[in-house]
Amino acid sequence: MPKVLISDKMDPKAAQIFRERGVEVDEITGKTPEELMAIIGEYDGLAIRSSTKVTKAILDHATNLKVVGRAGIGVDNVDIPAASAKGVVVMNTPFGNSITTAEHAIALMFALARQLPEADASTQAGKWEKNRFMGVELTSKTLGLIGAGNIGSIVADRARGLKMKVVAFDPFLTPERAVEMGVEKVTLDELLARADFITLHTPLTDSTRNILSAEAIAKTKKGVRIINCARGGLVDEVALKAALDSGQVGGAALDVFVEEPAKASPLFNTPNFISTPHLGASTTEAQVNVAIQVAEQMADFLVSGGVTNALNMPSLSAEEAPKLKPYMQLAEKLGSLVGQLTTGAIPRLSVHSEGAAAELNQKPLVSATLAGFLRTQTDTVNMVNAPLLARDRGIEVREVRTEREGDYHTLVRVSVKTADGERSVAGTLFGDQAPRLVELFGIKIEADLAGPMLYVVNEDAPGFIGRLGTALGEEGVNIGTFHLGRRQAGGEAVLLLSVDEPVSADLLAKLKALPGVKTAMGLAF
């Protein structure tokens, strides 16, 4: 039974779902990294929010870990390259808290417009300062949206409902989507010059870090109000403090900080500054949503191999997984066969699916092929890191589909470009389940690729099979299955034999010395 650790505070629904799905679950929160390292080896899955930092050091101790599930959106607390290198799938729940976070941004916008926290503190201090707190209306004001993805688009929708004009800066926003959202797509400088309120909804990346820098803030309308419910580091906190002090910025509300937990900040106690402790996602509804989603996704993966919302692996639904499983075995075996039979740099690898195979999700097939192919070069490869390793090795990966059936109702062909030209192998599924090789470098040959095998290329001539059998018998090698194919009578022939034990170097030398033998190699599947 797979075992999951929930290491951050999470709605109890998550543990309930794990148990209902046959996954054992422990809830142990508040551990130090050292304490987590000491126990993580027991678990197949780790469910987290933002407190647990899944570092390389933690992953190095996670000997059984297969999946990390983030109940939320941002995965900046997970070392994804280290997880990928280890073959650990990282999933998030990209939509469960979007509405809640958008509502928090709108709440902060209102709070800034009417100075609600300061008015509250003053009133409760018995001051009744009616003349001190003069607010502004949101109606007809311009909201500058930096980042128009899931949360940004909900914010835009709510802001339009408040009769605001919304201008958006997002390099990936298409003109059509901008029209659909009812926003005007603008450049960053235009947004800075026009917005009365600016709200940020991007991830923290090299291109967004300090997107509201001192220079950017200097280009804003005097008195602009800024809201950040996305990630600390999007706004330069030092520049913001100076701009609040000078009045260039009329108010700012931060839910997120460069350093979290933010126990001290030069911004604290600045007039017109509001802060919340990373509460964007903190509503009952959002926490139930993300807890249910993360538990369902992780249970799907651990129980039936379904992959949803993974950041380092192609998606695969729980319904698709059983159907794809034999295809992935076939693809991995074909990739492995090509990998074992080719040497030298491979600039290109293609996976061509025909017939029924072409109707399937191709990404997992391609990842499985690459994993099989690269396993002959490194034993740390798996379906998660195979595409990255292929890219690092300069292999161009192509995916081709032909829905029309050829000789087989379903076929997967793996071709590689080598210094000697294109070489390909192809296989099918017998009874929709059993992977079977049907073609090897242009020669028709049917074989199960399993266990230790012997591969021999020879000149097709009478008596050869007898001589080969004798040589194997003399060495005490037992043949399990025997498969034969040839280009044409008297031409090049291929033999694939399954043998009970791996073929020794001595035996290979003896086989290579037989008349007519061009190649003899041991293979393993």
Ligand SMILES: NC(=O)c1ccc[n+]([C@@H]2O[C@H](COP(=O)([O-])OP(=O)(O)OC[C@H]3O[C@@H](n4cnc5c(N)ncnc54)[C@H](O)[C@@H]3O)[C@@H](O)[C@H]2O)c1
């Ligand atoms: N405060 C919280 O508790 C809380 C809760 C949920 C999400 N978040 C954070 O909110 C952010 C947005 O989440 P989302 O679900 O909308 O993400 P999303 O991926 O749907 O949208 C992000 C948008 O940013 C855009 N973008 C990327 N680079 C950009 C750039 N250089 N300039 C302008 N736009 C750029 C993308 O094109 C995309 O449209 C994430 O960082 C997420 O972690 C915070």
Ligand SMILES: O=C(O)CC[C@@H](O)C(=O)O
């Ligand atoms: O889990 C949380 O409270 C914050 C989540 C939020 O930052 C996210 O990116 O989803």
